Amino acid sequence: MKTILSILLVICGAKAFGESKNYNIQNQKITIDVPTGWKDVEDFAGSPLTFFGPENKDGPRTVVTISPTGQEDKNHFFADMKKNIAGYKVGREDWLKGNFGTSISYDKYKEEKWTGIEVAREFGYHYELPSGKFYERSVYVMCGGNKLVYIKSLVPEQFESTHNSLVEKSIKSLGCAK
Amino acid sequence: MKNTDQQNGKIIMNSLSKLLAFAICLQLTVGIYPVQNHMAYAQDDRSISTNESKANRGPASDNLNMDANEANDHSKNYIKLFNDQCVGSNGKIKGSTAFMHDKEIGSSEEPRMYNCSEAATIIQKIIIPGMNDISEEVKHSKINPNCPTCGIPNQDEDSVKNGQLVSGSCSAEEQKKFAKQDCSFGCNILYTIGSQDKSCPKSSGISGKCALEISKGVLKGIYDVLAFPFIMVKDAGVWTYNKIFGKSENETTEKSQVLSGLTDQDIKDGEKNPEKLKQTLLQRSAKFFNDLGKAIIGYPEYEEKSKCADCAAKADLMCGVIGNTSGFLITMFGNGAIFGATEGIAERIASKLVKVSKGTGKFASIASKTILVAEKTSLAATKVGKFVSKPFIRFGEVVASGASKVSVSSLKWWESFKSKKLYENLIKFKDSRSLKVVSNSIPGKITLSIGRGVSNSFEKAGVFVKKIGKVASNIQETTHDFGLGLTNSKLLRAQKINKLRSAKAAANATNEALRGVDELKVVKDASEGRTAEQWTDLKQKASNELQGLKVKHLDDVENAVPAEFEINAGKEKSILVETSKGTRELKIAKPADVESIHTYQDGKLAIVQHRDGSYIIHDMDAGSHLTQVPKGKEEFVDALLGKKTKNFDDLEGMSYTQVKTNLKINGTKFTEEVDATGAKTMKIETPNGCNPKSLSFGVDKAI
Numbered sequence: 019m020k021t022i023l024s025i026l027l028v029i030c031g032a033k034a035f036g037e038s039k040n041y042n043i044q045n046q047k048i049t050i051d052v053p054t055g056w057k058d059v060e061d062f063a064g065s066p067l068t069f070f071g072p073e074n075k076d077g078p079r080t081v082v083t084i085s086p087t088g089q090e091d092k093n094h095f096f097a098d099m100k101k102n103i104a105g106y107k108v109g110r111e112d113w114l115k116g117n118f119g120t121s122i123s124y125d126k127y128k129e130e131k132w133t134g135i136e137v138a139r140e141f142g143y144h145y146e147l148p149s150g151k152f153y154e155r156s157v158y159v160m161c162g163g164n165k166l167v168y169i170k171s172l173v174p175e176q177f178e179s180t181h182n183s184l185v186e187k188s189i190k191s192l193g194c195a196k
Numbered sequence: 197m198k199n200t201d202q203q204n205g206k207i208i209m210n211s212l213s214k215l216l217a218f219a220i221c222l223q224l225t226v227g228i229y230p231v232q233n234h235m236a237y238a239q240d241d242r243s244i245s246t247n248e249s250k251a252n253r254g255p256a257s258d259n260l261n262m263d264a265n266e267a268n269d270h271s272k273n274y275i276k277l278f279n280d281q282c283v284g285s286n287g288k289i290k291g292s293t294a295f296m297h298d299k300e301i302g303s304s305e306e307p308r309m310y311n312c313s314e315a316a317t318i319i320q321k322i323i324i325p326g327m328n329d330i331s332e333e334v335k336h337s338k339i340n341p342n343c344p345t346c347g348i349p350n351q352d353e354d355s356v357k358n359g360q361l362v363s364g365s366c367s368a369e370e371q372k373k374f375a376k377q378d379c380s381f382g383c384n385i386l387y388t389i390g391s392q393d394k395s396c397p398k399s400s401g402i403s404g405k406c407a408l409e410i411s412k413g414v415l416k417g418i419y420d421v422l423a424f425p426f427i428m429v430k431d432a433g434v435w436t437y438n439k440i441f442g443k444s445e446n447e448t449t450e451k452s453q454v455l456s457g458l459t460d461q462d463i464k465d466g467e468k469n470p471e472k473l474k475q476t477l478l479q480r481s482a483k484f485f486n487d488l489g490k491a492i493i494g495y496p497e498y499e500e501k502s503k504c505a506d507c508a509a510k511a512d513l514m515c516g517v518i519g520n521t522s523g524f525l526i527t528m529f530g531n532g533a534i535f536g537a538t539e540g541i542a543e544r545i546a547s548k549l550v551k552v553s554k555g556t557g558k559f560a561s562i563a564s565k566t567i568l569v570a571e572k573t574s575l576a577a578t579k580v581g582k583f584v585s586k587p588f589i590r591f592g593e594v595v596a597s598g599a600s601k602v603s604v605s606s607l608k609w610w611e612s613f614k615s616k617k618l619y620e621n622l623i624k625f626k627d628s629r630s631l632k633v634v635s636n637s638i639p640g641k642i643t644l645s646i647g648r649g650v651s652n653s654f655e656k657a658g659v660f661v662k663k664i665g666k667v668a669s670n671i672q673e674t675t676h677d678f679g680l681g682l683t684n685s686k687l688l689r690a691q692k693i694n695k696l697r698s699a700k701a702a703a704n705a706t707n708e709a710l711r712g713v714d715e716l717k718v719v720k721d722a723s724e725g726r727t728a729e730q731w732t733d734l735k736q737k738a739s740n741e742l743q744g745l746k747v748k749h750l751d752d753v754e755n756a757v758p759a760e761f762e763i764n765a766g767k768e769k770s771i772l773v774e775t776s777k778g779t780r781e782l783k784i785a786k787p788a789d790v791e792s793i794h795t796y797q798d799g800k801l802a803i804v805q806h807r808d809g810s811y812i813i814h815d816m817d818a819g820s821h822l823t824q825v826p827k828g829k830e831e832f833v834d835a836l837l838g839k840k841t842k843n844f845d846d847l848e849g850m851s852y853t854q855v856k857t858n859l860k861i862n863g864t865k866f867t868e869e870v871d872a873t874g875a876k877t878m879k880i881e882t883p884n885g886c887n888p889k890s891l892s893f894g895v896d897k898a899i
Contacts, residue, residue, distance in 0.1 A: 063466055063473065068455060070463060078456035083448065089778075095435045102437040109441035113449065147453075154449060172452040 035187055041067055044088035046162060047195035053184040069188065071173075071181055077150055078174045080181045082188065085168040096158055096166070099139050103127045106141055106156075119147040125155070134193050135161045142171075151175035153182065162194030282312035289316055434779075738832040745823045749801065749813060753836045756796035756803065763787045773816070775799030780816050794837055803833060852876055852893045 036053040043066045052058045057070040071080030107124055114121055122144035130138050142155030157169040169192075171185045284290050290312050458466070458473075466473035735750040764770040764781060771787045773780050777799040784790065784804065791805045801822070802814045811825040811833045825833055855878060856866075866880045876893045 057460070057463060059463060059467060062463070063451070063455065063470065065451060065455065070455070070458070073460045078453070079458075081452050081456045083452060083455070085448075099437075102441075105437045105441040106445070109445055112442070113446050154452070156445065156448075168448075170448045170452055172449075172456050174456065 035184065038191065043067055043084075043086045046086040046088055046165060046167075048084070048086060048162075048167070049191070049193040050084065051188050051191035053188055056184075071177060074174070074177075077176070078152075078172075080171070080173045080177050080185070082169065082171045082185055084189075084192075085170075086194070087166045087168055089166050090164050091160060091166055092164070096139060096160070099158065100127055100129065103141060107143075110143055110145070114145055114147075119145050121145045122151065132159075132190050132192070135159055136164070138189075153178055155185070157189055159189075159192060161192065163196045165194065167192065167194065278312070278316070282316070734835060738836055741829050741832050742823065742825050745813065745825075749822055750836065752797045753803075756794040756837055759793045759795045759802065761790065761793050773802060775802075775816070782814055782816055783819060784814075803837065805833075852878070855891060 036051045036056070038049055038051050039058060040047065040049050041060065042048075043060070052069055053071075055072055057068075059068050059070065060066065062068050065083045066086060067084040069082040069084070071082075073079055107121075110121060110124075113119075124143040125141055128138075128140040130140065132138055137160050139158040140155065142153065144151065144153050146152075152175065153171075153173045155169075155171045155173075157171075159167040159169060161167055169189050171189070173181045173185065282289050462473060731754055735747055735753065739745050739747045739750060760774040761771050761782075764772050764787070769783060769785060769787060771782050771784055771790060771793075773782050773793055773795065775795045775798075780799065782793075782802060782804075786806075789806045789808070791807045791809075793805070794803045795801065795816075796803075800815065800817050802816055804812050804814060806812070809830055810827065811830055813822045813825070814820070815822050866878050868876055868878045870876050878891045878893070880891065
């Protein structure tokens with residue numbers, strides 16, 4: 019009985035989470051789940067594919083941008099990203115300095131293998147701007163034959179508890195055609 | 197005179213009627229107000245003038261364009277010209293007809309061009325409300341002109357610089373007396389303006405240059421952020437962590453921040469019409485400045501204060517108004533309109549300033565002087581060092597700071613500052629949605645901080661920053677004791693602030709800023725301003741002039757884009773060019789001589805400009821160069837690349853031949869006369885045939 023319930027929950031949860039959609043961007047076919055109630059917009063203001071979280075009347079909304087770059091990492095440049103990750107913090111601190119912001123905390127660098135994805139390199143940080151607190155995450159995904167897909171998510175503090183997991187599920191559903 | 201006034205009145209009323217009809221057609225809900233007689237205002241001006249000697253006004257004495265009468269006259273003139281040029285016999289406005297007016301209002305510059313539709317908008321949104329404001333000023337103009345300045349004696353900039361200050365009536369005792377009679381201690385905070393940021397050299401204070409940077413920053417921020425594509429920025433054609441963790445992450449963050457500030461409606465608009473989205477954001481930033489302006493100036497409360505029922509509050513308010521930053525921002529964006537906002541708005545603010553202005557001086561030098569006074573007067577008494585406390589307001593990278601003044605409450609200035617309307621307004625503003633929305637949309641471009649700094653030099657002022665939305669740090673408390681109150685008379689002498697000059701600076705800044713806007717517009721127009729036929733004609737003309745070049749090589753040249761490039765470190769005589777098709781190698785004899793590269797035809801062709809100005813067109817697919825542009829024909833390539841002459845001002849300083857070539861390229865008609873000495877005068881036709889531009893070339897430059 020417990021097992022059946024668990025399966026039902028998973029199915030219902032999956033259904034509530036979102037819809038799998040196909041896109042063809044930069045000659046790269048990708049599949050990714052769009053959270054329910056979120057807007058998916060192609061080629062908008064310079065962003066190849068954007069997921070907008072629900073509108074927030076009082077401030078910023080969650081945004082995820084998915085950018086298939088169409089570029090292959092032939093020389094395995096990104097393989098040593100971990101060694102260079104200190105540069106990320108330096109870069110972010112510089113940016114914050116120029117934008118009246120302060121960092122709150124940095125994520126640990128992660129390398130993961132996802133279903134159908136050889137490697138996803140992830141890092142991110144929490145920061146504060148005069149307009150509020152944010153959690154920003156960058157994910158460098160190699161898929162579809164070592165092609166780089168760059169994903170950035172920006173989640174305002176007030177949505178972290180609900181949207182972080184949706185973003186996680188969504189980007190982990192990414193699939194690329196070879 | 198009376199008849200002329202009546203005629204003017206008729207013309208204006210006719211224009212207003214037509215404008216009103218136009219506004220209704222456009223379904224705009226813009227208020228149109230009656231123009232009122234400005235006699236009372238003129239009287240007010242005169243009463244101020246009696247208190248200031250012309251000698252003391254120094255260079256600012258020719259600053260007559262700030263006069264409210266003149267501002268009103270310009271506005272009327274603008275409307276009259278609009279009526280002449282833009283209103284057809286059928287009473288309809290000829291929207292796309294070029295409109296030219298005879299003078300840039302608020303400056304002595306050459307006019308800029310608009311079309312009639314834009315001019316109508318300017319009149320509706322700027323000029324008429326501006327005139328109405330002046331009328332409102334008139335209503336409330338019966339104030340004691342001495343009140344807002346608390347009797348600060350007039351000083352000109354040179355006097356302040358040289359330390360030859362005119363003795364004032366505001367010694368502590370005298371001020372008490374004065375306050376009792378006419379004013380109060382509301383003047384105990386006077387703001388001087390200075391820049392503490394490296395991007396704003398102190399010599400320029402917060403005048404045009406910095407203000408221009410703000411406005412450009414805002415506009416560029418919007419355009420850049422929306423326009424740039426999400427790409428992984430490379431360095432010389434290869435990925436580097438420096439670029440990825442720097443530029444790439446920065447740009448994607450900024451883009452994400454902008455996107456996160458959009459509403460559903462913005463997204464809907466942006467999908468259908470990206471340009472509309474840009475305009476929405478511009479308007480949003482305009483609202484920001486508008487609200488900020490209100491916060492600083494206390495407007496519309498200002499109108500009530502104008503009655504001077506509460507002299508102290510008014511004085512304080514007006515001292516706040518001195519802030520050129522606020523003046524500029526308001527003049528620039530005060531009406532919520534950006535394009536063409538210079539028309540009249542500068543005068544609106546200037547007029548208000550004129551009413552209470554008496555002294556002159558540049559901000560930076562005054563600020564320095566303030567420090568000097570602090571050193572001289574306060575150290576011995578306190579034994580804490582050369583410190584001076586300053587409240588400040590920071591807009592993005594520009595800081596408006598104030599020196600603590602004086603007065604009886606001396607060290608308590610911060611508390612005093614906090615108890616005043618200006619602070620209250622700013623705090624209200626910091627919680628406004630306008631600030632949040634815009635700072636979400638344009639990260640880093642618009643920020644506001646309020647606080648006070650304590651320093652031992654002007655350069656290091658601003659140690660303490662109380663950021664908007666943040667709790668004050670304890671630095672505020674620990675440094676508070678170091679703040680020195682300056683004696684009344686010394687500081688007053690050091691703070692001879694010429695509001696007229698400030699107003700002029702604000703007007704100039706506004707005009708400069710608007711030129712910045714125009715520049716952006718021109719850049720856009722460079723590719724879109726020509727019709728297909730004009731492009732064909734221009735390309736044919738260029739092809740005829742460019743040796744060995746076929747017209748087909750110029751196909752799509754109107755869409756040529758500047759390309760990033762790097763010398764290929766691995767090979768000799770080769771550079772790597774970023775194109776829409778990725779990084780491409782271009783073999784070239786002297787890579788170090790390359791100045792710029794534009795690519796077109798989807799990255800197939802590249803026009804390479806060298807440091808000596810010469811051009812070579814390369815076929816990157818074939819790996820060969822197509823043709824070299826003959827010497828002296830570079831202007832044709834410039835024209836093709838949109839480096840065409842943007843406006844008549846650009847022709848100033850050019851030789852006769854250069855002007856002629858430019859006009860030829862742009863298809864502008866002109867006539868010329870040669871006098872007996874060989875000097876030439878060239879009359880250049882304007883699009884609507886009015887106000888031809890005239891350029892003279894002495895004998896030495898007539899070739």
